[in-house]
Amino acid sequence: xxxxxxxxxxxxxxxxxxxxxxxxxxxxxxxxxxxxxxxxxxxxxxxxxxxxxxxxxxxxxxxxxxxxxxxxxxxxxxxxxxxxxxxxxxxxxxxxxxxxxxxxxxxxxxxxxxxxxxxxxxxxxxxxxxxxxxxxxxxxxxxxxxxxxxxxxxxxxxxxxxxxxxxxxxxxxxxxxxxxxxxxxxxxxxxxxxxxxxxxxxxxxxxxxxxxxxxxxxxxxxxxxxxxxxxxxxxxxxxxxxxxxxxxxxxxxxxxxxx
Amino acid sequence: xxxxxxxxxxxxxxxxxxxxxxxxxxxxxxxxxxxxxxxxxxxxxxxxxxxxxxxxxxxxxxxxxxxxxxxxxxxxxxxxxxxxxxxxxxxxxxxxxxxxxxxxxxxxxxxxxxxxxxxxxxxxxxxxxxxxxxxxxxxxxxxxxxxxxxxxxxxxxxxxxxxxxxxxxxxxxxxxxxxxxxxxxxxxxxxxxxxxxxxxxxxxxxxxxxxxxxxxxxxxxxxxxxxxxxxxxxxxxxxxxxxxxxxxxxx
Numbered sequence: 001x002x003x004x005x006x007x008x009x010x011x012x013x014x015x016x017x018x019x020x021x022x023x024x025x026x027x028x029x030x031x032x033x034x035x036x037x038x039x040x041x042x043x044x045x046x047x048x049x050x051x052x053x054x055x056x057x058x059x060x061x062x063x064x065x066x067x068x069x070x071x072x073x074x075x076x077x078x079x080x081x082x083x084x085x086x087x088x089x090x091x092x093x094x095x096x097x098x099x100x101x102x103x104x105x106x107x108x109x110x111x112x113x114x115x116x117x118x119x120x121x122x123x124x125x126x127x128x129x130x131x132x133x134x135x136x137x138x139x140x141x142x143x144x145x146x147x148x149x150x151x152x153x154x155x156x157x158x159x160x161x162x163x164x165x166x167x168x169x170x171x172x173x174x175x176x177x178x179x180x181x182x183x184x185x186x187x188x189x190x191x192x193x194x195x196x197x198x199x200x201x202x203x204x205x206x207x208x209x210x211x212x213x214x215x216x217x218x219x220x221x222x223x224x225x226x227x228x229x230x231x232x233x234x235x236x237x238x239x240x241x242x243x244x245x246x247x248x249x250x251x252x253x254x255x256x257x258x259x
Numbered sequence: 260x261x262x263x264x265x266x267x268x269x270x271x272x273x274x275x276x277x278x279x280x281x282x283x284x285x286x287x288x289x290x291x292x293x294x295x296x297x298x299x300x301x302x303x304x305x306x307x308x309x310x311x312x313x314x315x316x317x318x319x320x321x322x323x324x325x326x327x328x329x330x331x332x333x334x335x336x337x338x339x340x341x342x343x344x345x346x347x348x349x350x351x352x353x354x355x356x357x358x359x360x361x362x363x364x365x366x367x368x369x370x371x372x373x374x375x376x377x378x379x380x381x382x383x384x385x386x387x388x389x390x391x392x393x394x395x396x397x398x399x400x401x402x403x404x405x406x407x408x409x410x411x412x413x414x415x416x417x418x419x420x421x422x423x424x425x426x427x428x429x430x431x432x433x434x435x436x437x438x439x440x441x442x443x444x445x446x447x448x449x450x451x452x453x454x455x456x457x458x459x460x461x462x463x464x465x466x467x468x469x470x471x472x473x474x475x476x477x478x479x480x481x482x483x484x485x486x487x488x489x490x491x492x493x494x495x496x497x498x499x500x501x502x503x504x505x506x507x508x509x510x
Contacts, residue, residue: 098506146458153455160451164442170509174438177503181456184499 017235025232031225038218039074069133076126078222080148082230083123084186086116087155091183094176106172107241109179110162115234117155119226124152144201147189154182282376289367289380294387296357303388307350311396314342315403322404332408336417336468339400340424340461346396347389347428348453351436352446354385359440364508374505378433382497386429393421411474416482420467423489427460427496434500437507456496463488 045068090112097105127145132138139145161178165171193203280288297303318338322329358364367377397417401410435453439445467485470478 146462150455150458153451157451157455160448161438161442164439164444164448166443170441173506173509177438177506178452180503181499 018239021232021235021239023232024228024235028225028228028230028232031221032229033225035074035078035218035222035225038214038221039071043071043074043215043218044212045070069130072126072130074218074222076123076130078219078226079119079126080123081223082226083116083119084190085227086112086119086230086234087151087183087186090116091180091186094179094183097172097176098180103168103172106176107245108238109176111234111237111241113155113158113179114237115230117159118233119230120148120152120155123148142201143192144189147185147192151182151185151189154178154185158182279371282373285372286376286380286383289372289377290383293354293380293384297384297388302357303350303353304391306353307346307388307392308395310349311342311346311392312399314345315396315399318342319403331404332410332472333469335400335405335408335472336465338404339397339468340465342396342400343389343393343421343424344428344454344457344461346392347425347432348446348450350388350392351385351432351453352439352449354381354388354433355436355440364440368508374508375501377508378437378501378504381437382429382433382500385433386425389425389429393425397421405472410472413471413475416471416475417468419486420464420471420489423467423486423493424460424464427489427493428457430493430497430500431456434504434507437504460489460492460496463492 090109093105093109093112096102097109127148128138131140131145158175158178162171162175165174193201322331355364358367432449432453435456436449439449439452442448463485467482467489470482470485475482
């Protein structure tokens with residue numbers, strides 16, 4: 001009887017994070033879906049370049065070309081922001097690891113980098129679609145694209161570095177140092193369109209954006225939705241890691257008792 | 260285990276009444292050690308120098324079909340920096356081969372050497388060897404590819420970006436090479452870690468070098484801005500490496 005109650009206590013203690021993670025994934029997916037549907041069905045088109053002569057489209061005379069490609073804004077920007085956030089959080093865990101030398105921070109740093117890499121790849125793919133459509137090229141060495149490409153390379157290099165070191169303590173130490181160096185690029189990449197105005201990449205986040213509620217709501221849904229999905233994946237991955245570590249520990253104890 | 264050893268070494272070091280060496284003396288001793296090894300073996304200088312010449316040979320073959328249609332001046336700074344980056348990578352990898360052989364670095368770490376002094380000594384020796392190779396390779400590059408080109412009279416100004424670039428490469432390169440010293444596939448790993456990190460420096464140095472070759476007059480703003488970017492990068496990165504070095508050499 002006492003055993004079951006202590007088991008229940010044990011699970012209850014761990015319960016909130018699991019539930020929160022699953023709720024976060026479901027809620028995040030729902031918000032992202034809202035973002036998706038709203039962006040295509042309700043958000044107004046954005047006026048692009050002026051047409052050479054007025055044209056009759058759908059019964060109304062328009063003088064500017066409406067940019068359907070602007071819809072990428074509702075996906076590309078939230079994904080990119082979440083990817084920056086995960087790289088920064090990974091660096092925070094790296095600093096914590098170097099300060100406290102606890103293995104748990106190393107695991108968290110690595111998982112943040114993993115989730116970050118997923119979002120970075122999503123940003124690269126969605127961004128490239130826009131680049132091809134609107135700029136007419138697959139790639140251009142433009143400040144924002146270049147710095148973001150470097151960030152991608154740094155995060156990939158982080159995993160190559162981890163794979164190349166066998167000793168767990170040294171691996172954790174070196175990868176934490178490298179995670180900090182890699183994270184320096186994230187704010188630079190975020191700020192570069194503001195620092196170098198000649199950049200052809202638009203400055204997206206600003207207080208004077210003048211987004212109408214019809215555009216702001218799906219955008220915010222996208223940011224929070226994707227952040228929640230990322231957080232949920234991270235938390236669930238962390239649970240797997242912790243349980244794997246626990247199994248290893250139990251195995252070791254079992255072997256010691258048998259021997 | 261390493262910590263206990265070092266503590267014992269400390270205690271043993273304090274027993275005689277000799278004053279502890281200052282950081283400056285440690286720096287000089289470590290630098291002298293590296294220079295002396297290099298002057299005796301000439302491992303790094305020879306391998307880097309030969310490699311630089313080989314890169315120039317490859318350039319010769321790859322550019323041989325362009326004839327007069329290519330304006331070499333426009334791509335010269337890029338080619339020059341590609342050579343410097345690859346040569347430096349080779350040299351940085353070699354520079355730590357001596358350290359891991361016979362447990363040299365471990366021995367140095369057992370002594371109560373200040374970690375920043377160790378980093379600066381290693382970075383300085385790498386800087387010296389890289390500069391020595393550049394002194395030979397850059398004139399060779401001019402001889403092979405820019406002899407017939409209409410090089411601006413301000414070409415001598417490339418010394419400034421070369422200096423800034425070499426300092427930065429030596430600083431962050433030494434830091435990264437210490438990390439990759441004992442890893443599997445260290446030569447490739449150093450390139451994978453270093454090239455993305457060094458990208459801004461490379462970008463700034465190529466811009467400044469290109470401006471110098473094409474003529475600084477009228478382009479002063481571009482030249483000095485690029486150079487300022489390179490120097491700023493050097494300061495930030497070397498400060499970061501300086502602060503993080505003790506985590507890399509182990510504690």
